[in-house]
Amino acid sequence: MNAALIPAIDALLPQTQCGKCGHTGCLPYAEEISTGGAINKCPPGGRRTIAQLAQLLNKDIVPLDPTHGVEAERLVAYIREDECIGCTKCIKACPVDAILGASKRMHTVIVDECTGCDLCVAPCPVDCIDLLPAPNQTEDEQAQRDLSEHWRKRYEFRNARIAKNRAAQIERRQAAVAAAPALLKQEPSQEITTGVWNPPQPAPAIMSQAQAKADIAAALARNKARKEALKKSS
Secondary structure: OOHHHHHHHHHHOOOOOOOOOOOOOHHHHHHHHHOOOOOOOOOOOHHHHHHHHHHHHOOOOOOOOHHHOOOOOOEEEEEOHHHOOOOOHHHHHOOOOOEEOOOOOOOEEOHHHOOOOOOOOOOOOOOOEEEEEOOOOOOOHHHHHHHHHHHHHHHHHHHHHHHHHHHHHHHHHHHHHHHHHHHHOOOOOHHHHHOOOOOOOOOHHHHHHHHHHHHHHHHHHHHHHHHHHHHHHO
């Protein structure tokens, strides 16, 4: 691996973080290219990115590998908000935090931040997300680089936030484990000493999961009825 080339290669990639190249993001693909990997696996970058990589690495320009997709105009995601059930699956899938919403609340896409990666489409259980042409298409090279750099920063910020949250969860679990011996040494509760047993209540997480499944099922039924009504009217 030519590590010195990785930042330069990564800077030429579009930073959509779509995974169409077979990697989890643009940086891992840049690392593959630095080891001699193919330069034609990026549909969002298309011919422009292939030509720039070929020039940087002194390679021949080759066509985009169709097994990874086809080159097309930039798209952005739109949520049909009246059909959204607030499941948060699209929010978790978005690599740049371009979707706003909360559990059981309507979600919406921040169009100016959307990379068009389409990673939010498949997880949606009610199929209420469309990919449409981006409102601000540009061929200006500097504008493209600025946009890519902006997306990279949002992607890195999101990853840092997730890593921080996971570290905090691990720390809380470790603290709970460390406190367990002290809890075991405490005096038995009144229920244990008197023989009175209070059955445990259902966990809120389980109840909310069941409710979420019911909400999704109801939304699917409404979506099916809407489509059948559209067929009859046509």
